[in-house]
Amino acid sequence: MPQLLTARVTRPQGRPIRIWVPVLPTVLVLSPLLILATLAAAVACLVYHVRVVPALGAGWRLFFALPGTRIDIRDGRSAVLVSIW
Amino acid sequence: MNQRRDILDMLAEGKITPEEAEQLIAAIERDRPPVTAISEARPNGKAKYLHVVVDSTENDKPSRVNVRVPMQLLRAGVRLAALIPPQALARANAELSRSGVPFDLTQLKPDQLEALIEQLDELTVDVDEPDTTVRVFCE
Numbered sequence: 001m002p003q004l005l006t007a008r009v010t011r012p013q014g015r016p017i018r019i020w021v022p023v024l025p026t027v028l029v030l031s032p033l034l035i036l037a038t039l040a041a042a043v044a045c046l047v048y049h050v051r052v053v054p055a056l057g058a059g060w061r062l063f064f065a066l067p068g069t070r071i072d073i074r075d076g077r078s079a080v081l082v083s084i085w
Numbered sequence: 086m087n088q089r090r091d092i093l094d095m096l097a098e099g100k101i102t103p104e105e106a107e108q109l110i111a112a113i114e115r116d117r118p119p120v121t122a123i124s125e126a127r128p129n130g131k132a133k134y135l136h137v138v139v140d141s142t143e144n145d146k147p148s149r150v151n152v153r154v155p156m157q158l159l160r161a162g163v164r165l166a167a168l169i170p171p172q173a174l175a176r177a178n179a180e181l182s183r184s185g186v187p188f189d190l191t192q193l194k195p196d197q198l199e200a201l202i203e204q205l206d207e208l209t210v211d212v213d214e215p216d217t218t219v220r221v222f223c224e
Contacts, residue, residue: 048170048173049170049172050168050169050170051168054164054168055165055168058161058164058165058167058168059165061161061164062158062161062162062165064161065155065157065158065160065161066155066158067155068133068134068153068155068157068158069153069154069155069158070151070152070153071151071152071153072149072150072151072152073148073149073150073151074147074148074149074150075146075148076146076147076148
């Protein structure tokens with residue numbers, strides 16, 4: 001399961017912005033919204049004739065497979081780096 | 086790869102002979118790390134990440150996109166893709182055909198996609214353009 005999401009935004013002017021998001025506490029805080037989102041996803045699956053349980057399972061596996069993902073974009077002196085640990 | 090292109094450019098311009106070009110290319114090949122070095126970096130022989138690196142220069146301003154995706158995430162994505170309903174696949178097929186890509190997505194089975202991801206271990210794609218370099222590889 002992802003533990004930490006880090007983001008760093010570097011701009012030509014000013015200091016770089018660094019953000020650390022601990023995933024588990026964030027998920028716990030947002031759990032009411034996540035339950036609603038899960039219900040909405042289940043309804044959407046039913047509407048579009050997608051099997052609900054395998055779809056939610058696949059989404060869950062996708063979430064668990066996120067650690068190690070890293071996106072690094074640099075354009076001149078601007079840069080964005082997002083890492084999931 | 087850029088060195089190789091430079092040599093070919095010099096050959097095309099007649100600055101060097103084909104024999105000299107051959108020698109220079111051979112020298113570059115010697116300097117390259119052997120393919121086995123990549124395999125040795127993987128203790129269990131399995132690639133863990135897919136890398137996509139795009140380097141480009143626009144108006145003398147260099148830009149770089151470096152994306153690392155865990156292979157596990159690709160596998161999970163394939164399982165999710167397997168749940169796409171047939172009617173959506175049919176519509177995607179119609180759009181592909183309209184774009185000149187006659188590809189039948191309904192023939193792609195999850196097992197085949199899994200096998201495809203397994204074989205990505207050895208994948209290396211290098212695209213060299215004067216201003217852009219694209220590299221896709223696994224490690």
